[in-house]
Amino acid sequence: MLFSEVVETSAVVAATRSRLAKVAALAELVRRMTTSAVVSFLVGAPSQGRIGAGWRTVFDLAVPPAASPSLTVSDVDAALGAIASTSGKGSTARRTALLTDLFSRATEAEQDFLRRLLTGELRQGALEGVMLDAIARAADVPGEVVRRAFMLSGSLPETAVAAMTGEEALAAFRLEVGRPVRPMLASPAESLPDALAELGACVVEHKLDGARIQVHRSGDEVRIFTRTLREITGTVPELVALVRGLPCRSVVLDGETLALNDDGKPRPFQETMSRFGAQDVRELLLSPFFFDCLHVDGVDLLDEPLRVRLDALRAVAGSHVIPGVVAPTDDLAAEVLTESLDAGHEGVMVKALESVYAAGRRGRAWQKVKPVHTLDLVVLGVEWGSGRRKGLLSNLHLGARDPDGGPPIMVGKTFKGMTDELLAWQTRELMAIATEKSDWAVMVRPELVIEIELDGAQVSTRYPGGVALRFARVLRYRPDKDAGEADTIDTVRALLPRRAAVPDDTIG
Structure with a gap:
């Protein structure tokens, strides 16, 4: 397959606001693909990851474009593999030479696509949901089967290859101890009473202000992953030792970890996250709190109701189970919320006891209750x-994610809530990912996620989504999330007063 076909399809997808049209265009290409790299390129995540060439190197290349398309998808994938594997003395020059050769064989449109692909500007992760629908359509299999396979494989390209083989290949994916599972996510609740009324029989747990972790143990081998499936085993030896000591032979647990003060209250979120990127073990110890058990001693529990998974969790994790109450009265649920807030946490999670573990789209089986509105948004400039x-x-400049795979949609601005230390850090980090600079502002690659506290939303003609944030304040940056996990424009619109309405054609 010619690389130009991928580039052309990407342009078609970017040019339409219709989710159905996006899915149709992607499905047509997936149906004809000869390598899974097609899927990797379209979602802006080449299989090689970072290839070792920086933003400046890529954009400073001044190579005359080819007159006509000749590159295949396999050619590009092989070239990126060669660049990524280059190391040692003189590697920078060799990578530049390989990039120059690749760009010399690319047309102008292909060069533009490659630049955006290699610098993370192809809406990285934002097309995930659309691509899953496209894979299902291309293979003529149910969407839920595709989403489950993706949850278990953690790889869109691998899922696509299996789907085109047939539904049996998708069904063959199983939970594999040591391979991370896409995490189940929660939706915001209007209030605790609303969540209790909607879910019926449920568990109400503390919602910790920590970092999501997933731990896998097989015998003495332990692996620990973040919510984005990045492995951090080497930086958290205290968690490894704790999991190794649990009363089981094999286990997969979902939970949170955080650093605590001497009084048991959580330390700032940034201190917890600092451990994930550490090269050396630090004195700051992390404490784990688990809320789900997906596997124990050879038995997979993904399809069991939460009440069964909680029984297994309590048996294996003991005192490390997150605080909560099963099937509480309304008054007792309110007490759990108060206890959580008094302990310095964010609020509570309310989860239906009959719910199975399902990743992907945010469902209503798990709901989060916070006393204030917060959104995870993308910094645009x-x-x-x-x-x-x-x-x-x-x-x-703050943007919400377009659920249909378009670029982030601006919903407001804020300069409030930032300390001098955060301002200095922000200046360094944003200048490093700048795409445009002027005396007035700096535009950046839309990849940094920031948590914003706000009083609500209001209808606005100022921004393309038709909605604006009210009294937005910075809480913190979220290095544990990528742009594909930011809140969508639909989530922002859900904060509008019930009488307010935003026309469907506001995204331009």
């Missing part, structure tokens, strides 16, 4: 500060 903030990047 930032304006230079004035006065005391002169010389620092201050006023953030």
Whole structure:
């Protein structure tokens, strides 16, 4: 398959607002693909990951484009593999030479696609849901079967290859101890009473202000992953030792970890996250709290109801189970919420006891209750500060994710809630991913996720989504999330007063 076909399909998808049209275009290409790299390229995530060539290197290449398409998808995939494997003395020059050769064989449109692919500007992760629908359509198999296979494989290209083989190949995916599973996600609840009324028989648990982890143990071998399926085993030896000591032979647990003060209250989220990127063990210890058990001693529990998984969890994790109450009265559920907030946590999770473990789209079987509105948004740009903030990047441009795979949709700005330390860090980090610079502002690659506290949303003609944030304040950056996990424009619109409405054609 010619690489130009991927580039053309990407352009078609970017040019339409119709989810059905996006799915149709992607499905047509997936149906004809000869290598899984087609899927990798279309979702902006080549299988090689980072190839070792920086943003400046890629954009400084001045190579005359080819007159006509000749590159195949396999050619490009092989070239990226060769670049990624280049290391040692003189590797920078060799990578540049390989990139130059690749770009010399690419047309102008292909060069533009490659630049955006290699610098993370192809809406990385944002097309995941659309691509899953396209794979299901291309293979003529149920969407739920495809989503389950993706949950278990963690790989869109691998899922696509299996789907095109047949439904039996998708059904063959099983939970494999040591291979991370896509995490189940929660939806925001209007209130605790609303969540209790909607879900019926449920468990109400503390919602910790920590980092999501998934732990796998087989015998003495332990592996620990983040919510984005990145392995962090080597940086958290205290968690490895704890899991190795649990009363079982094999287990897969879902949970949170956080650093605690001497009084048992959580330390700042950034301190917990600092451990995940550490090269050396630090003195700051992490404490795990588990809320789900997906496998124990050879038995997979994904399809068992939560009440069964909780029994297994309590048997294996003991005192490390997250605090909560099963089937509480309304008054007792309210007490759990108060206890969680008093302990310095975010609120509570309310989960239906009959729910199975399902990843992918945020469902209603798990709901999160917080006393304030928060959103995870993408930083699109930032304006230079004035006065005391002169010389620092201050006023953030914030975007919500387009659930249909388009670029993030701007929903507001804020300069509130930032400490001097955060302003200095933000200036360094955002300048490193800048795409456009002026005396007024800096536009950046849409990849950093930031958690914003707000009082609600209002209808607005100022922004393309037809909605704007009210009194937005920065809480923290979320290095544990990528842009594909940011909240969608639909989530922002759900915060509008019930009488307010946003026309469907506001996204331009």
